[in-house]
Amino acid sequence: MNDELPFKNILLKVSGEALMGDQGFGIERETIERICEEIAAIVSLGVRIGIVVGGGNLFRGKDVKIADENRVAGHHMGMLATVMNSIALHDGLLEAGLDARIMSAIAMPEICDSFSQREARKSFDKGEVVIFAAGTGAPYFTTDTGAALRALEMDCDALLKGTNVDGIYSADPKKVPNAERFDEISHNEVLEKGLEVMDVAAVSLTKQGNIPVVVFSIQTPGALFEVVNGKGRCTIVR
Numbered sequence: 001m002n003d004e005l006p007f008k009n010i011l012l013k014v015s016g017e018a019l020m021g022d023q024g025f026g027i028e029r030e031t032i033e034r035i036c037e038e039i040a041a042i043v044s045l046g047v048r049i050g051i052v053v054g055g056g057n058l059f060r061g062k063d064v065k066i067a068d069e070n071r072v073a074g075h076h077m078g079m080l081a082t083v084m085n086s087i088a089l090h091d092g093l094l095e096a097g098l099d100a101r102i103m104s105a106i107a108m109p110e111i112c113d114s115f116s117q118r119e120a121r122k123s124f125d126k127g128e129v130v131i132f133a134a135g136t137g138a139p140y141f142t143t144d145t146g147a148a149l150r151a152l153e154m155d156c157d158a159l160l161k162g163t164n165v166d167g168i169y170s171a172d173p174k175k176v177p178n179a180e181r182f183d184e185i186s187h188n189e190v191l192e193k194g195l196e197v198m199d200v201a202a203v204s205l206t207k208q209g210n211i212p213v214v215v216f217s218i219q220t221p222g223a224l225f226e227v228v229n230g231k232g233r234c235t236i237v238r
Contacts, residue, residue, distance in 0.1 A: 006230040007158040007214075009048045009124070011151035012039070013144065014162045016054035016085055018218045026057060027088050036092035038224045039129065043098060047228060050120070050130045050154050052147035053089060055081025075139035079106060082143060086133035087111070093129055100129040105137030105146070117153045124154055144198040148205035159211055160227060161198065162218025167235035168197045184236045187213075197237070212238035 014035065021028030042049060058081040086102050093100035101123050102112035112133060113119070123130050135146035144161075151159045165173060170180040170193070187207035190197060197203075197215055206213050216227045216234035226232030 004230075005045060005047065005228065007047070007160075007228060009154065009156045009158075010042075010228065011050045011052065011147055011154060011156045011159045012162065012224075013147035013159060014051060014053045014089075014218060015164065016056035016058065016081065016143075017164060018057075018162060019053070019085055019088070020057045027085065032088055032092040033095070034221060035218065035224070036089065036096040036098075038222070039093065040096040040098055041225050042228050043127070043129065045228070048124050048127065050124065050132060050150055050156065051086075051089065052132045052135075052143055052150060053082055053085045054143040055079070055085055057081075058084060072139045079134040079137070082135060083108070083111065083133045086131045090131055093131075098129050099127065100131065102131045102133055105132070105134040120150075120154060130154075141201065142199050144202040145205065148198070148202040148209075148211070151211050152205060152209045156211060158214055159206055160214045160216065160224070162216060162224065163197075164217065164219055165215075166217040166220065166223075166233045168195055168215050168237070170195070182235050184238070187237055190237055197235075203237075206237070212236055 019027050019031055021031035055078050059078050083104060090100050090102050103115040103120055104112050105115050107114045120130050132150045135141060135143050136149060147159060168182045173179045187203055190203050214227055214234050214236050216223050218224060223232050227234050
């Protein structure tokens with residue numbers, strides 16, 4: 001382990017949209033391979049890593065009402081999308097030569113293990129990459145909240161959020177070209193300014209656990225490795 005690394009136990013949150021690559025939907029294999037190779041480079045430094053992946057490239061449960069405004073069914077479908085993405089990441093990690101394990105908040109023993117904080121910590125301690133699927137297992141909670149919760153449970157010293165932008169802005173930089181970009185900001189400021197980098201529950205959990213959130217562009221090759229080494233372009237919430 002490199003003692004100079006700023007973060008040694010991390011929870012990586014990958015947006016589902018990041019897995020699309022240049023496609024408009026689904027999973028791009030080349031993107032999976034690149035991300036998994038970068039994760040392998042991090043693991044080679046001695047960093048322990050857990051992963052939460054969203055499902056927005058396949059399905060966004062919060063935006064769909066199945067019948068009679070049954071939003072719960074939509075959320076359950078969104079959770080299943082995260083499981084599919086987790087399987088794709090797991091396959092990519094194995095191809096990159098890593099020991100990896102999927103643990104789901106919803107029991108599906110034919111596909112993956114059920115989440116147990118105790119078992120997850122054992123895998124973490126053995127150097128396995130643990131992918132946490134199906135969010136929190138409950139509707140109305142985002143995968144950002146799931147990532148914050150798992151970061152607390154795994155005693156991580158940082159939550160790295162890989163998105164399609166290189167940090168936190170005062171407004172969507174794709175819509176507002178002159179939006180202010182923050183290099184560093186506090187949890188309280190994120191909440192007070194209503195910045196939509198993560199939902200309120202996720203920001204509150206990381207604040208409560210005193211866990212810094214590092215927002216960076218996972219679309220930029222090498223950015224993940226640089227951020228773990230305390231470099232690169234990002235915004236730190238702490």
